[in-house]
Structures are given as structure tokens and as C-alpha cells.
Amino acid sequence: MPIGISDDHVELAGAFGKWAASLGGIEAARAAEEDPAATFSEITAAVDEMGLLAITADGGSLVDLAVAVEACATALLPGPLLGSAVASAVLPELPGPVALCLDGSVVHDAPGSTHALVVADDEVRLVPLEGVELTPGAGPDLTRRTSLGELSAGDGTVVPDLSAARLRSLVVTLAAAEASGVARWCLDTAVEYAGVREQFGKKIGAFQAIKHLCAQMLETTESVTAAAWDAASAVSEESAQQEFATLVAGVICFDGAVSAAKDCIQVLGGIGFTFEHDAQLYLRRAIALRALVGSSSSYAARLAGLAADGVRRHVHIDLDEAEDEARAEVRAEAERIGALPEEERRAALAESGFLTPHWPQPHGLGADPVHQLVIDEELDRAGVQRPDLKIGAWAAPTIIAHGNDEQRDRFVGPTLRGEIEWCQLFSEPGAGSDLASLRTKAVRDANPDGQSGWRLTGQKVWTSLAHAADWGICLARTNPEAKQHAGITYFLVDMKSEGLEVRPLRELTGEAMFNEVFLDGVFVPDECVVGEVDGGWKLARTTLSNERVAMAGSHLGDSPERAVRLLVAGEVAEQRAAVGTAVAWATVVRLLATRSTLRSLAGQGPGPESSVAKLVGVRSRQDSAELVVELLGPRIFTDDDLAREALHEQLMTRCLSIAGGTTQVLRNVAGERILGLPRG
Incomplete structure (x- = not known):
């Protein structure tokens, strides 16, 4: 699924997607391959006429803008779109197409732009490009042009209330939206090809190796999209939350887009390695985006520092006013249960229906997704934790759905x-x-x-x-x-x-x-x-039609939290980036769960996030558990509590890719049921 979840965003993405595909951007880029000064002026004018760059000025959110940018990247529209989109989010009025100069010498999208946003120390200036001598640069992306030259920031005007850090954050956020569009095109292209290309008398998508490769592309793409969505969503939150979300996108999105493009070419085989196939253009865009924003390790190191300072991602969900009106009754019941002795709470939770609110009455409340979240929030506020039903959470729903009254x-x-x-x-x-x-x-x-x-x-x-x-x-x-x-x-x-x-x-x-x-x-x-x-x-195979909906918490999981504590203790400073990477992936797992919850709140059917969250979550837990043991080094040979816990976690998490269906079987299921690939 693309960045947009709500009906409005789905409609917006569809409209911009069809429009962008109709402009023939890839054909224009191929026609201008040998022209280092190509401006793609017709497409730039069409973007302006469509109103994409007026989205935020007309009261739209950064998520709205990200949805549109993602759709344009899926069609690989050429020209100075990224810099102009960034500028549209910070300038009250655009002077024309805008380039980006983040290091003082490389000007991205200079051909066709009238101005550039230039970073000078900690301030940002809007510098006119008329009369400025720039020489054509080289770059991997055939759909964009880069120029080289020294821009004098003193010639421009300071952009009020825009720091260099804030500009870079916006660049990462909207570039992440582009990365999501690139990854999504690569996934769709690979799956479509795997469903029609035949080898050895079968569609190649029926072969497990291809199916797994496509399923892994699904995991990557959904992770990229979730991180890009969250970076755009966090723009109105307090600064630490904004920074955390942006850094997660920096760790996940650009490596992910490059990985998806490479895997797409692998599925395509020989045809994917030809210049004539569009896949190479998407790989080039992904490589250029990563070079523009910088290496993921730099974002990971900064994210680790933020996590060490106690910051965790808290995603806020606005609930319906009707549920807010009913909240008083839920709060009163939650507080009543919270005031009971610990040994009496479970029976009270069961009797009230709060233990399993998604189950039908009289065993639950038949609660819709919004009501479930209100109950969750109020139980948390009252300090009440639900007991784990374990296998009973599978047995009882089956008995409810298929058993008799007795x-x-x-x-x-x-x-x-x-x-x-x-x-x-x-x-x-x-x-x-x-x-x-x-x-x-x-x-x-x-x-x-x-x-x-x-x-x-x-x-x-x-x-x-x-x-x-x-x-x-x-x-x-x-x-x-x-x-x-x-x-x-x-x-x-x-x-x-x-x-x-x-x-x-x-x-x-x-x-x-x-x-x-x-x-x-x-x-x-x-x-x-x-x-x-x-x-x-x-x-x-029974699951109740009224599925459980819950908000993902902010806790990263045992192993990532242990890694952060080791960083705080000053024991693993040289491996800061590895800790940040673990933090980023643990956060993405929770973002996937949050997006699944939002889809339920929007009344939509289950999306791929829940299935992907299982696969990505297993990998995250196993990798982070292994990381902690690696961080401990020789300490793992001691008998202290942390060493024992870390080793136990690494050994125990090996079962996660086996229990409940092996990772390989789940990838087969994802390939067939989500991506529609043929059975083997």
C-alpha cells in the first residue's frame, strides 16, 4: 500500500498517479539523455498547473504533499520537483522552480530552476540563479540534472524560521516519499513480470526462489513506506519526535529503495540489465536519492544518540468525537478495575468485557476498532495490564465461532x-x-x-x-x-x-x-x-471477523533497549550506528502495526502491513538480539545478569522464524495471497 491510508489520501494518490503517468516523463528523460542542461520545462509547467506545489499553501498537510510526491516518483517524473516541493512547504510563495544546494557547491536540479535553497552555516537563503555561472555536473539519475559551482549565499535572502537542520529534515522527508514511490514501482514491476514470464514450462513466480525474492521486496517496500509516512506525519509534533521520525526514515528508506531496485532487476533477469528497460532508471533515481541525503549510518548514529537520551516514537491517533463522549464511562470502569487488588483484576476484566473487547458479547463487547483503542488507552491510564491468554486466545475464539452453547x-x-x-x-x-x-x-x-x-x-x-x-x-x-x-x-x-x-x-x-x-x-x-x-x-484457520486492534507501544523490545542501555553506559560508542539501526527497525515494526490499525479505523480491509510486520519483526528481534551479544564481547563469558539475558534472548529468538509457520512458508503465503503470484 502507498503512503496514504485514509480514503482522501487514497483518492489523492490515485489522481496524481494517473496524471503523472500521462505526462510521459520517462520518455522525456530518455530523449534528453545527452543534454546535460535539459530543463524538462513542459513537465515542470504541468506540475505547477496541477497544483502539486500549492498543496501546503492551500491548507494541505505535509502528508498530503508526500502522497503526491510519491505518486510522481512512481511515474519517475523528471525535472526540479523535489527541491520545489521542499520549497513549497516553507515558502509562502514560490518564485518558480527551486533547486537545492546543501553543501555549497553541488546544485541539484539547477537546470530549469530560477532559485536555489542554499545552506550557509545554520541558516538557509533563497538565492536567485539568474546570472550565476554553473557548470553541468554528472550524476546517475537520468531524470534529473546537477550543476557545480560556488553559490554566494550572501546574494540571497534569508528564509525566516528555517534552519539548516530543518531544511535537511524536509529534504529527507520528501526524498523518502520519492524512495517509497521508487520501491513500489520496482515491486509491482517485478511481481507483474514474475506472473507472466515462463521458464521450464512454468511462470517464474511459481518458483520459490522468485517468490521469496518478491516477498522480501514486499517487506522492504512496506518498511520504506511506513517510515516515509511517519516522517511526514510527525512534522506537526514536538521537535524530538520530528527528529526521531526523520532519522528512522534516513536509516530505512534510501537503502531500502536501492535494495528494491536491485531485486527488481534480479527478478527481471537479462531484460532488467538492458538500458532499454526502465528498471535501470529507477535504480539510478534510488542511488541519486541516497547520495543526496547521505549514508544511512550517519542517521543511525544520530538516532542512537536520541534513543540514549530517552526519546522513543509515540504515534498519536485522533479518535472519533463520539468515542470521546463515551470515554467517561470507559474511564470509570477502568479506574474501578484498577482500584481492585491485583488478584481480583482478571475476573473483573473478563466480566466487564475489557479483557477481550473485540470478542462478541457476552464474552467481549463486540467493540469496533475505535472503541477498542479507547479501552486500551484508559486501561493503560489506570495502570491495568491485561493477562496473556496464550493459546486460549486461539482456542476460545474458535469455540465461540463454531462451538455449541454448552x-x-x-x-x-x-x-x-x-x-x-x-x-x-x-x-x-x-x-x-x-x-x-x-x-x-x-x-x-x-x-x-x-x-x-x-x-x-x-x-x-x-x-x-x-x-x-x-x-x-x-x-x-x-x-x-x-x-x-x-x-x-x-x-x-x-x-x-x-x-x-x-x-x-x-x-x-x-x-x-x-x-x-x-x-x-x-x-x-x-x-x-x-x-x-x-x-x-x-x-x-478461524479468526473472528472482528479482529483485535491495538496501538503499538513505544517500547523498542528487550534487545534494542539493552543495546541503548549499553550505549548510555559508554561501553559501545564505536558501534553507535549499529545500535541506531536496531532502533530504526524496531520502530518500523511498530509503525507497520500502527498503519494496520489506522486501516481498520478507516473501515478498510486488512492490508499487507500485518503480514509484513510478522516477517520484519522476526528479523528485527533476531538481529537485535545478536547485536547485543556482539556488543558485550568478552563479557558474554561472565555470569552477570545482562550476559545471561542477552545470550538467552539470542538463542530463544531462533524459534521465531520457525514457530507459527516458518519464515520461508510465510513468504510463500505472502507471495501468493498478497502479491498474487502463482502457486508452485
Whole structure:
């Protein structure tokens, strides 16, 4: 999805996208390839006529401007657009197309511009270019021109209330919007090609290597877009928040755009390496943008310093006035729960519906996304933390959606109150991510009392918390003659049943959270079959239509926070950039979650952010955990608390790319279900 989330922004992006594509910018750039002084005046005039550079002057926000700039970059419009867009955000009236000179000698987009914004010490001046002697420069971007020369800042006029730092921040923000447009074109182009190009009798998108490469491009592109969106969104916030968001964009967006362009060419293969294909133009734009703003490591080092000073990104969401009116009632209930003794709060949360407000009544409130966020905010304000339902968060919704009244009464309330703990008996030695191939069988039988039911026989593995669970949700094959996805039934298994044995599996951390579970003729009565016999596959994939919506917090996660603490202690100053990079990626994971929440608030269907957040989040946690161990160096051989915690985190996070579907399987899913690539 592009930068814009709201209906207005989606409409704005669509309008500018169609318009920009109609201007033939790439053709104009190719025609002017040998002209170092090309001004692209016709396109520059069209940009002015379209009103793009008047967006902020007409009351629009910087996000509005970023949406339009992203759309233009997707079409790779040539000419002095970036400098003019930056100038339009700070000047009450544009004198004409505006170039940028950030270092005193390189003037970006000078051909065709009437003025330049020039940085001189800590002030910014608007310098007329008429009569100034500039020589044509060289550069990778064929859609833009650069000139060289010494600009005398004293010849211009000082731009009021615009520092050099503020100008650079705006340049990064709008260049990040361009980077998002570049990355998005590269992703779309690669996916389209992978869906039609055939090799070895198949569409190349069906090959896992191509599918994974496209899925990784999706991860990169959504991360770039999220960071660019946040940089533009933070412009009205206090200075530390603005700076934090801009630095995250500096770390993420420009390397990401270059990476997406390179991967696009890789998917295209030989045709992508030709000059005739437009992919090389997008790679050139991405390289030029990165050279303009500077290396990501410089932004990462500054971001680490900001994090060390205690700054974290807090994204504010404006909620509906109607919910603000209902807030008093929610606040009163949250304060009542907060005043209770700790041991009584869980029952009160369950009774009030505040524990799972997205669940339907009477187990929850059937709350819409906005109401959920109000409850979250007021519980946080009252100092009330929800308990983790663990596997119960999967078991109970399935029982609510597909079980009968007796099952709902028997299991849902006790699960919410913490009286029942659950485990999930899905994975098997020969059926991990491929659940359809499970072999645990269930055959019709009766117990000695004549009660009708089923006998379950088989082995489950990687069962978290089985040693402590009261009940398990179990898939077993009831019809061996049916197709793989059919003939499976969803059972509720009493973990104290005769014939059931739990054997702890010691994992690489040295702990035993996972277990093997052996079922030897375990009897399950008919009353513990959820849904229809042979209909369990659908239940296994159940999620309630009213999905949980939550705001991502500002906490970076254990490992990035540990890295920042080491920096504060003065132990890792030389690796400041690595710490900042970890901070940036942890922030992006939360931005992806925030954008998913905003999409829900806008009444839109799920976007790709939630799926991407899982993939990016796993990589962020694993990389940051590894970084902390690296930062500790020889200290890892000591027995102090931090060394133990850091090593445990690095070892434990290895499971994240395996549990809940391996990263490779999830990339297959993302490639097929989000990007629409063919199945292998």
C-alpha cells in the first residue's frame, strides 16, 4: 500500500498517479539523455498547473504533499520537483522552480530552476540563479540534472524560521516519499513480470526462489513506506519526535529503495540489465536519492544518540468525537478495575468485557476498532495490564465461532478468568507447517460407561505449555479416505486423559517450554468435538471477523533497549550506528502495526502491513538480539545478569522464524495471497 491510508489520501494518490503517468516523463528523460542542461520545462509547467506545489499553501498537510510526491516518483517524473516541493512547504510563495544546494557547491536540479535553497552555516537563503555561472555536473539519475559551482549565499535572502537542520529534515522527508514511490514501482514491476514470464514450462513466480525474492521486496517496500509516512506525519509534533521520525526514515528508506531496485532487476533477469528497460532508471533515481541525503549510518548514529537520551516514537491517533463522549464511562470502569487488588483484576476484566473487547458479547463487547483503542488507552491510564491468554486466545475464539452453547458456557468464561490453560496439539513430526498431512487418527468408539466418542492415537510435537495445560485443541484425521484438507476434525482434549503422555523437549536455550505429546487411544467424547466431523480444517484457520486492534507501544523490545542501555553506559560508542539501526527497525515494526490499525479505523480491509510486520519483526528481534551479544564481547563469558539475558534472548529468538509457520512458508503465503503470484 502507498503512503496514504485514509480514503482522501487514497483518492489523492490515485489522481496524481494517473496524471503523472500521462505526462510521459520517462520518455522525456530518455530523449534528453545527452543534454546535460535539459530543463524538462513542459513537465515542470504541468506540475505547477496541477497544483502539486500549492498543496501546503492551500491548507494541505505535509502528508498530503508526500502522497503526491510519491505518486510522481512512481511515474519517475523528471525535472526540479523535489527541491520545489521542499520549497513549497516553507515558502509562502514560490518564485518558480527551486533547486537545492546543501553543501555549497553541488546544485541539484539547477537546470530549469530560477532559485536555489542554499545552506550557509545554520541558516538557509533563497538565492536567485539568474546570472550565476554553473557548470553541468554528472550524476546517475537520468531524470534529473546537477550543476557545480560556488553559490554566494550572501546574494540571497534569508528564509525566516528555517534552519539548516530543518531544511535537511524536509529534504529527507520528501526524498523518502520519492524512495517509497521508487520501491513500489520496482515491486509491482517485478511481481507483474514474475506472473507472466515462463521458464521450464512454468511462470517464474511459481518458483520459490522468485517468490521469496518478491516477498522480501514486499517487506522492504512496506518498511520504506511506513517510515516515509511517519516522517511526514510527525512534522506537526514536538521537535524530538520530528527528529526521531526523520532519522528512522534516513536509516530505512534510501537503502531500502536501492535494495528494491536491485531485486527488481534480479527478478527481471537479462531484460532488467538492458538500458532499454526502465528498471535501470529507477535504480539510478534510488542511488541519486541516497547520495543526496547521505549514508544511512550517519542517521543511525544520530538516532542512537536520541534513543540514549530517552526519546522513543509515540504515534498519536485522533479518535472519533463520539468515542470521546463515551470515554467517561470507559474511564470509570477502568479506574474501578484498577482500584481492585491485583488478584481480583482478571475476573473483573473478563466480566466487564475489557479483557477481550473485540470478542462478541457476552464474552467481549463486540467493540469496533475505535472503541477498542479507547479501552486500551484508559486501561493503560489506570495502570491495568491485561493477562496473556496464550493459546486460549486461539482456542476460545474458535469455540465461540463454531462451538455449541454448552461448549461456550463450559470453556470460554473459565479461559478468560484463568481457570483453564490451553495448549495446541496441531504439529506432528511429519506435519509441521504442512498441517494437512497430519497422521494422528481418530476412530469411533465408546468409553466403558457407554458414552459415545472417539479414540485418538498419534504423536504431537513442539507443543508449547503442554506440561502445564488443562486442555488442548487437537486436530486428528477422522476420514483417511478424504483429501488431505478434508477428513480432519477439531477436538478438545482433556490433558489429564488416560493414555496421554507429555514428554518435555529441552530446547537450545536449555529450557523445556516445548513438549512431545503421545496419544494412545485417548478417549474424547462427542461433546468435545467442535463444529462438524471432518470439518476441522476450516476451524483451524478461524479468526473472528472482528479482529483485535491495538496501538503499538513505544517500547523498542528487550534487545534494542539493552543495546541503548549499553550505549548510555559508554561501553559501545564505536558501534553507535549499529545500535541506531536496531532502533530504526524496531520502530518500523511498530509503525507497520500502527498503519494496520489506522486501516481498520478507516473501515478498510486488512492490508499487507500485518503480514509484513510478522516477517520484519522476526528479523528485527533476531538481529537485535545478536547485536547485543556482539556488543558485550568478552563479557558474554561472565555470569552477570545482562550476559545471561542477552545470550538467552539470542538463542530463544531462533524459534521465531520457525514457530507459527516458518519464515520461508510465510513468504510463500505472502507471495501468493498478497502479491498474487502463482502457486508452485
